[in-house]
Amino acid sequence: MAGNSIGKAFVITTFGESHGDYIGVLIDGCPAGLSLTNSEIDEELAKRIPKQSKIVSERKERDTVQIFSGVFNGVTTGAPICLVVKNKEMLSSDYELIKDLPRPGHADYPARIRYGGFNDYRGGGRFSGRGTVALIMAGTIAKKLLALQKIEVLAFTKAIGKIEMEKTISFDEVRKLRYESSVRCPDLASSELMEKSIIKAKSEGNSVGGIVECVSLNVPAGVGDPVFDSLDSDIAKIILAIPAVKGVDFGVGFMAAKLKGSENNDQYALRDDKIVTTSNNAGGILGGLSSGMPIILSVAFKPTPSIGVDQKTVNLKTMKETKLKIAGRHDPCVVPKAVPVVESAVAIVLIDHLMRGGFLPNVIRENK
Numbered sequence: 001m002a003g004n005s006i007g008k009a010f011v012i013t014t015f016g017e018s019h020g021d022y023i024g025v026l027i028d029g030c031p032a033g034l035s036l037t038n039s040e041i042d043e044e045l046a047k048r049i050p051k052q053s054k055i056v057s058e059r060k061e062r063d064t065v066q067i068f069s070g071v072f073n074g075v076t077t078g079a080p081i082c083l084v085v086k087n088k089e090m091l092s093s094d095y096e097l098i099k100d101l102p103r104p105g106h107a108d109y110p111a112r113i114r115y116g117g118f119n120d121y122r123g124g125g126r127f128s129g130r131g132t133v134a135l136i137m138a139g140t141i142a143k144k145l146l147a148l149q150k151i152e153v154l155a156f157t158k159a160i161g162k163i164e165m166e167k168t169i170s171f172d173e174v175r176k177l178r179y180e181s182s183v184r185c186p187d188l189a190s191s192e193l194m195e196k197s198i199i200k201a202k203s204e205g206n207s208v209g210g211i212v213e214c215v216s217l218n219v220p221a222g223v224g225d226p227v228f229d230s231l232d233s234d235i236a237k238i239i240l241a242i243p244a245v246k247g248v249d250f251g252v253g254f255m256a257a258k259l260k261g262s263e264n265n266d267q268y269a270l271r272d273d274k275i276v277t278t279s280n281n282a283g284g285i286l287g288g289l290s291s292g293m294p295i296i297l298s299v300a301f302k303p304t305p306s307i308g309v310d311q312k313t314v315n316l317k318t319m320k321e322t323k324l325k326i327a328g329r330h331d332p333c334v335v336p337k338a339v340p341v342v343e344s345a346v347a348i349v350l351i352d353h354l355m356r357g358g359f360l361p362n363v364i365r366e367n368k
Contacts, residue, residue: 006238008229009355010142012348014134016087018123019095024084025134029355030070030141032078041065041083044140045100045133047340050182054199063133071259076141083137087130094327095122100317101324105305129334131242132341139344141353142351149360151350152217154178155343156296157335160194161201161208172219172293184212184339200331205308205325209244210335212299212342216350219284221275221292223353230288231295231353238345241300244334247300251283260337295350299342306330 005013009029010030013325016023028049045063050056070081095125099121102109107127114125119125143153156178160166165188170176177186183198185191194210201208224231232250239248259281277293284295306326331337354360 001105006241007348009174010145010348010352011177012097012134012138013077013133016131016134016136017120017125018087018130019125019127020087020120022084022086023131025135027070027081027083027138027141029352030076030081030145032076033044033171034069034076034141034144035074035229036071037074037142038065038067039143041067041137044136044340044344046135047179048133048337050184050336051133052299054202055195055333055336060091062127065137065240072312080163081141085133085137098324098326101313101322102314102316103305103324103326104311104313105302109316117258123181124243127243129337132242132338135238135242135341135344135348139340139347142326142344142347143262145351145360146347146354149211149264149330150218151354152216153350154217155184155185155212155214155341155346157181157194157213157339158190160185160210160335161197162245162335163190163197166192174215178339183333183336188264194287198333201303207307207330208335209301211301211336212301212335214297214299214342214346216295218345219290219292219295219350220288220359223357223359224285224289225353225356226288230285231290231349232285232297233296234349235295235346235352238349239297241316241317242299242338242341242345244301244304245299246302246337247285248297250285250295250297250357252281253283253298266291295346297346298337301338303336304331304334328351 005011010027013026042064068082070077070079081103106124111127125157154174156174160183165185165187169186174186178184183191183194185194197208217346236248239245264281266279266282269276269278280293283297284291284293307324310323310325313322315322
């Protein structure tokens with residue numbers, strides 16, 4: 001099963017399945033001298049699980065990282081860093097009963113065809129959202145490296161189902177309020193409505209999707225590589241690797257197709273002797289390179305496909321049509337858990353491109 005690595009200077013390789021013993025990540029390229037503790041990573045992992053139990057799955061593992069290599073006396077050594085989390089709260093028996101019944105909306109059927117039925121089907125196996133734990137672990141390191149350059153990545157929930165955040169929120173409010181909300185929305189009034197929509201869908205045995213927005217601040221201009229290694233191409237690649245993601249756009253995104261050039265173009269100006277743009281419709285990226293403005297992207301998540309409603313499927317053993325109602329513990333909405341995942345994924349790509357482009361020479365030594 002190839003395709004488990006991303007990056008060129010800051011390279012991560014993820015491993016593990018939903019119901020396997022561990023989820024893990026190997027990080028190669030982190031410079032020596034960065035302070036790193038288990039508690040820092042555990043703190044980031046804890047952000048996956050909202051405190052409001054009504055809106056998440058009953059599978060609530062307290063993830064605790066184990067650092068197997070690359071860290072000595074609380075400091076990175078420059079060697080590959082191996083981080084793992086043990087899986088604990090699995091109920092694999094739920095999947096034995098439906099192993100021949102591909103779940104609508106899941107990767108069960110194409111995965112069975114691709115790997116001849118040898119893949120781990122329990123909980124979605126390698127295709128499960130549980131694997132996003134690896135991105136958060138690697139993202140913790142990426143964000144620490146970015147912070148040395150005063151670069152910050154902030155993700156938050158912008159919409160759940162048909163409920164959209166209407167209030168204009170400042171970056172300071174996003175920073176302070178997003179994790180005050182069970183759905184990770186910094187507009188607390190909209191947050192209540194979003195939470196109610198999730199609870200309602202759950203009570204009906206159904207699910208809802210939503211949108212996560214991510215903002216990266218203080219990224220210098222010129223980060224990225226043409227043509228197929230462009231900054232937005234690589235960000236889109238890692239974002240689309242997050243389970244349940246069905247779309248990503250930058251700046252005004254698809255709305256740009258409805259604008260005239262005079263409306264869409266971000267015009268240049270000087271502010272405190274610094275070149276800026278008077279708008280940011282491009283979302284901080286032009287020609288695959290950062291423009292120096294905040295990098296803004298939106299990520300669309302589909303409704304959780306595991307629902308307690310009768311759905312049609314085919315029994316792959318008998319080759320007869322049948323019906324399936326999915327039991328077990330499933331999130332009625334994956335968006336709240338996805339917020340720190342999106343944040344980590346973007347941070348991983350940013351630090352990789354900054355290192356590749358020579359924007360971080362001797363980053364540890366300069367900040368000792």
